[in-house]
Amino acid sequence: xxxxxxxxxxxxxxxxxxxxxxxxxxxxxxxxxxxxxxxxxxxxxxxxxxxxxxxxxxxxxxxxxxxxxxxxxxxxxxxxxxxxxxxxxxxxxxxxxxxxxxxxxxxxxxxxxxxxxxxxxxxxxxxxxxxxxxxxxxxxxxxxxxxxxxxxxxxxxxxxxxxxxxxxxxxxxxxxxxxxxxxxxxxxxxxxxxxxxxxxxxxxxxxxxxxxxxxxxxxxxxxxxxxxxxxxxxxxxxxxxxxxxxxxxxxxxxxxxxxxxxxxxxxxxxxxxxxxxxxxxxxxxxxxxxxxxxxxxxxxxxxxxxxxxxxxxxxxxxxxxxxxxxxxxxxxxxxxxxxxxxxxxxxxxxxxxxxxxxxxxxxxxxxxxxxxxxxxxxxxxxxxxxxxxxxxxxxxxxxxxxxxxxxxxxxxxxxxxxxxxxxxxxxxxxxxxxxxxxxxxxxxxxxxxxxxxxxxxxxxxxxxxxxxxxxxxxxxxxxxxx
Amino acid sequence: xxxxxxxxxxxxxxxxxxxxxxxxxxxxxxxxxxxxxxxxxxxxxxxxxxxxxxxxxxxxxxxxxxxxxxxxxxxxxxxxxxxxxxxxxxxxxxxxxxxxxxxxxxxxxxxxxxxxxxxxxxxxxxxxxxxxxxxxxxxxxxxxxxxxxxxxxxxxxxxxxxxxxxxxxxxxxxxxxxxxxxxxxxxxxxxxxxxxxxxxxxxxxxxxxxxxxxxxxxxxxxxxxxxxxxxxxxxxxxxxxxxxxxxxxxxxxxxxxxxxxxxxxxxxxxxxxxxxxxxxxxxxxxxxxxxxxxxxxxxxxxxxxxxxxxxxx
Numbered sequence: 001x002x003x004x005x006x007x008x009x010x011x012x013x014x015x016x017x018x019x020x021x022x023x024x025x026x027x028x029x030x031x032x033x034x035x036x037x038x039x040x041x042x043x044x045x046x047x048x049x050x051x052x053x054x055x056x057x058x059x060x061x062x063x064x065x066x067x068x069x070x071x072x073x074x075x076x077x078x079x080x081x082x083x084x085x086x087x088x089x090x091x092x093x094x095x096x097x098x099x100x101x102x103x104x105x106x107x108x109x110x111x112x113x114x115x116x117x118x119x120x121x122x123x124x125x126x127x128x129x130x131x132x133x134x135x136x137x138x139x140x141x142x143x144x145x146x147x148x149x150x151x152x153x154x155x156x157x158x159x160x161x162x163x164x165x166x167x168x169x170x171x172x173x174x175x176x177x178x179x180x181x182x183x184x185x186x187x188x189x190x191x192x193x194x195x196x197x198x199x200x201x202x203x204x205x206x207x208x209x210x211x212x213x214x215x216x217x218x219x220x221x222x223x224x225x226x227x228x229x230x231x232x233x234x235x236x237x238x239x240x241x242x243x244x245x246x247x248x249x250x251x252x253x254x255x256x257x258x259x260x261x262x263x264x265x266x267x268x269x270x271x272x273x274x275x276x277x278x279x280x281x282x283x284x285x286x287x288x289x290x291x292x293x294x295x296x297x298x299x300x301x302x303x304x305x306x307x308x309x310x311x312x313x314x315x316x317x318x319x320x321x322x323x324x325x326x327x328x329x330x331x332x333x334x335x336x337x338x339x340x341x342x343x344x345x346x347x348x349x350x351x352x353x354x355x356x357x358x359x360x361x362x363x364x365x366x367x368x369x370x371x372x373x374x375x376x377x378x379x380x381x382x383x384x385x386x387x388x389x390x391x392x393x394x395x396x397x398x399x400x401x402x403x404x405x406x407x408x409x410x411x412x413x414x415x416x417x418x419x420x421x422x423x424x425x426x427x428x429x430x431x432x433x434x435x436x437x438x439x440x441x442x443x444x445x446x447x448x449x450x451x452x453x454x455x456x457x458x459x460x461x462x463x464x465x466x467x468x469x470x471x472x473x474x475x476x477x478x479x480x481x482x
Numbered sequence: 483x484x485x486x487x488x489x490x491x492x493x494x495x496x497x498x499x500x501x502x503x504x505x506x507x508x509x510x511x512x513x514x515x516x517x518x519x520x521x522x523x524x525x526x527x528x529x530x531x532x533x534x535x536x537x538x539x540x541x542x543x544x545x546x547x548x549x550x551x552x553x554x555x556x557x558x559x560x561x562x563x564x565x566x567x568x569x570x571x572x573x574x575x576x577x578x579x580x581x582x583x584x585x586x587x588x589x590x591x592x593x594x595x596x597x598x599x600x601x602x603x604x605x606x607x608x609x610x611x612x613x614x615x616x617x618x619x620x621x622x623x624x625x626x627x628x629x630x631x632x633x634x635x636x637x638x639x640x641x642x643x644x645x646x647x648x649x650x651x652x653x654x655x656x657x658x659x660x661x662x663x664x665x666x667x668x669x670x671x672x673x674x675x676x677x678x679x680x681x682x683x684x685x686x687x688x689x690x691x692x693x694x695x696x697x698x699x700x701x702x703x704x705x706x707x708x709x710x711x712x713x714x715x716x717x718x719x720x721x722x723x724x725x726x727x728x729x730x731x732x733x734x735x736x737x738x739x740x741x742x743x744x745x746x747x748x749x750x751x752x753x754x755x756x757x758x759x760x761x762x763x764x765x766x767x768x769x770x771x772x773x774x775x776x777x778x779x780x781x782x783x784x785x786x787x788x789x790x791x792x793x794x795x
Contacts, residue, residue: 021685023689025689026689029522029524032522033518033522036518036521036522037514037518043510044494044510044514047510047511047514047515048514048515048518050511050693051511051514051515051518051526051692051693051694052518052692052693054693055685055688055689055693056682057529057679057695060693060695284571285563285568285569285571288571288572288575289569289571291575292574292575292578296575296578296579
């Protein structure tokens with residue numbers, strides 16, 4: 001039981017590394033569950049643990065995979081499938097038979113019928129005999145799983161394998177474990193035998209492979225439990241600070257996941273504080289209660305609270321070449337928080353501007369973004385875009401509307417029509433300008449940013465996911481206060 | 483822990499067989515979670531698409547353990563006055579009017595203000611006592627002497643604030659009423675919460691529950707369910723029908739048919755004395771299975787293909 005719950009705690013740590021939030025109370029529940037169900041029925045244990053540890057369908061999938069990986073049949077059986085030698089070890093009775101079978105290894109067929117080439121050799125060679133007498137080698141050749149497991153665990157402790165943090169450290173820890181186990185003797189033997197005893201050499205090499213496999217399994221398990229989560233965190237952390245324009249296509253999957261996770265976090269933080277009460281209804285109980293003091297005459301009618309917030313976000317994105325990548329991430333983020341900001345409208349422009357809300361309603365976000373880029377990409381004309389926007393949606397902009405404009409404000413030296421922008425600002429609750437260029441570049445060359453700032457409530461630099469998260473966070477906090 | 487309260491839920495095997503006898507086929511997960519819920523005294527949060535038997539699970543549980551089912555249907559705007567308890571304001575007002583005269587009697591002969599107030603205090607808080615309390619489902623479930631099944635249906639339809647209200651009930655099985663104090667459950671009920679996943683529930687609520695996600699069943703399981711519910715239907719036709727429904731679910735539909743629709747369809751076929759599935763029969767009864775005109779059109783377009791697929795098992 002104690003060993004079982006140790007393993008369970010390691011599993012919980014493993015799950016946390018996979019970004020499944022598990023509180024101490026959940027762990028306690030899991031331990032209760034395990035003690036109730038026992039460890040005998042694997043499937044039942046899985047169902048029971050899933051009920052306490054996985055709280056959403058997404059987590060359920062993660063849990064299921066993690067459970068299969070973590071409580072997989074032990075590495076021993078896995079290995080036997082991989083190396084022929086391992087299978088001999090599972091069943092010691094096979095050893096002698098197998099050694100006499102040609103084809104198992106190219107040289108083993110030449111061995112005498114009495115034993116393996118190595119044993120034959122040991123009869124004449126004291127060094128080899130001494131080698132075969134070593135506890136570790138004995139355990140390897142006789143397939144003593146218990147002794148091997150103890151040796152592996154001791155070596156793991158000596159090498160400090162559980163301190164592993166990065167994937168790239170695996171080789172180093174494996175080497176240390178092998179040294180701690182005394183693999184050196186085998187290596188020396190292999191070098192000595194390499195040129196004159198092909199058959200025996202093969203056998204020693206197989207023993208070494210076997211040992212190495214065990215060490216590798218142990219190190220990988222340690223990495224899986226202790227480090228994988230941290231490595232992922234490290235990568236995510238780095239990704240959040242990379243300039244959005246530099247995120248390469250092969251990082252898109254990870255980025256999408258990261259955005260979804262950030263969005264989920266924001267949505268739960270802000271979503272819960274949404275208040276929805278009905279307008280203008282008499283709160284009868286409260287009114288009557290108040291009336292008790294005045295002999296039942298309701299002097300003071302009480303109403304149900306009349307707040308109903310309808311925040312609206314309009315995202316206006318420049319999708320011309322230089323800024324397109326940023327627009328993509330902003331839109332992905334905004335549509336990931338749809339739960340909390342259900343009335344998001346999006347517009348895209350380079351020279352002409354059009355509403356693209358419908359595309360996002362119909363297509364998966366990524367496809368929609370690609371379609372937008374294809375359709376509206378081109379050279380920028382802010383003046384044209386602002387007047388288009390005002391024609392399309394000015395009447396829908398009111399005190400509950402937040403307008404986010406994403407662009408570099410580089411207008412190829414034509415009139416940016418700031419008067420229209422001023423009009424939009426006057427109508428809306430908040431006008432936020434996100435500029436992917438760094439502040440120092442604002443106003444240089446054909447950038448109109450310094451003029452634009454005057455017409456915005458907030459103008460800020462936005463070129464990585466962290467900044468983007470902060471802005472959406474602010475947006476949600478704002479919409480709460482309306 | 484009152485482990486003896488629900489002996490019917492004492493082991494996973496027991497649950498499997500008893501629920502099956504009551505016409506509910508459990509997957510291993512369902513049986514395990516129900517067992518854990520009874521053993522650990524924890525509520526179960528049941529999630530899944532509409533019509534997979536979430537509410538049915540609670541009903542079956544109530545009938546298996548032979549206790550009353552207390553049901554709270556959630557909706558937007560549900561508040562504590564409708565879920566927990568309410569004071570009988572009308573009665574309180576009426577009684578204050580009637581009892582006004584009695585005041586004279588109580589105060590009769592009292593000398594001085596102190597004495598009068600002391601006498602009034604000695605009568606206690608008559609108007610805020612249990613006689614004036616109107617119990618709503620949650621309180622009712624707490625007050626059941628011999629245990630009960632409490633079903634909080636479609637919790638995702640209620641407001642966020644309502645979830646916080648539930649926390650005390652779910653974790654401590656008690657209700658706090660400021661005027662009276664804390665009312666603890668006489669015996670802890672088995673609690674089911676169901677959710678259709680229309681929004682995320684709060685972490686606090688999730689933390690207190692065991693999670694059970696019921697997906698659409700496999701072909702074998704669904705066939706067993708239909709057999710349990712509509713035993714009169716010929717086995718061959720049942721198999722055919724379930725495989726047809728599964729093929730339909732693979733289509734791109736607005737609303738995929740759930741188990742309840744499969745069962746309805748099986749019943750309709752029984753009423754029509756159908757012998758086998760053919761395109762005419764399906765054409766006439768497809769509206770039992772699919773609820774949108776466009777879904778019916780989509781399915782009918784693919785009908786011949788699906789039927790051919792059914793011919794070759």
